[in-house]
Amino acid sequence: MTEPFQFNASDVTIEKRETVFQGFFRMDKLWLTHPRFDGDTMPVFTRELFIRGDATCVLPYDPVRDEVVLLEQFRLGALGRSQSPWLLELVAGMNEDGESPEDVARREGQEEAGLSFARLEKICDYLVSPGGTTELIHLFYGAVSTESAGGLFGIEHEHEDIRAHVVNAEHAIAMIRDGRINNAAAIIALQWLELNRSRLRNEAQQ
Template sequence: MPEQTVAPFQFGAEDVEVESRETLYKGFFGMERLRLRHARFAGGYTDVFDREIFQRGDATCVLPYDPVRDEVVLLEQFRPGALGRNQSPWLLELVAGMDEPGETPEDVANREAEEEAGLTFRRLEKICHYLVSPGGTTEMVSLFCGHVDASGAGGLHGIEAEHEDIRAHVMAADEALRMITDGRINNAAAIIALQWLAMQRPRLKQEWS
């Protein structure tokens, strides 16, 4: 029998009971084991169960876009998490970095633009904030589009001491969108940002040019 229509978000953090937290690993990243239970849609609470949570910290990602040339700047670099897949582990991604204590996402965006691509943003527009994989990690991404002049962009970048080896590619926005369709771009931040750009290009060309 169908239930009556109920608005979403009827529960909050107060409807979760955490019995214990255990630190499993603490390094650059961390891992915790939680024992918890939470309210059920049908009433009452679940049994107590365990969940391991990857403590990664938050990040900021930016799609550099030149509205005059209708071009984007994407960064190619090695990602060990893509090993073992039927693809190259060198991915095309956005300008990105981990948020450090005391920094705003805008601070991170501007710092990483210079370090990873030799770029300076004329302005930043927020796209969204999203949880990367909340079933297993705490990471939240702040996603932006950044106004750039791409005429002199490209080349090799990155901080060698941090083992960064980055090639910046300048390409037509339409070509980047085709790369989503054929699977050459398959990381979430780039897909979300480029699809947002596909909807917002007419406005950005008018407002940013």
């Protein structure tokens, strides 16, 4: 058996690239080729690529009260499906130039939920949909106190309308099982919490 990762970015040849849309985001069209696993070379083919910057998401969790903070807001991409387009999500924001993911986490915690994180722990980085977009998510756990959390947030000129909910951790995890939470960042973070919850609670008691 051949080991994975025999190719890398230097094996891809981009014959041509042009921007076909430029708005809040950008769409490029690429003509490219690369080696095949059978030893041949792929004929030149085209793909459209959604150029979206990296983002940071944080799961706010209080290990003492065993509660998470989840944000409810309207998401256009969920419109037209057999569910509400108001989703329960994590604290999240786009990474700006010169910001570290940790900087983004702390900024968005304040803007979207009025939260200050006592500490941040990296969960993972993951590609959102690498078949068509460049976006990479930096995912964190953020330690908070939920004692006075919750309420309405969002930046008016960015058309944000956010309700922060304080939810028992067990209930939040159950919402993955029954499909009420169905966005990737929240699913990954809450499943990570299920695996690490005992450790986090023990650490908080020390």
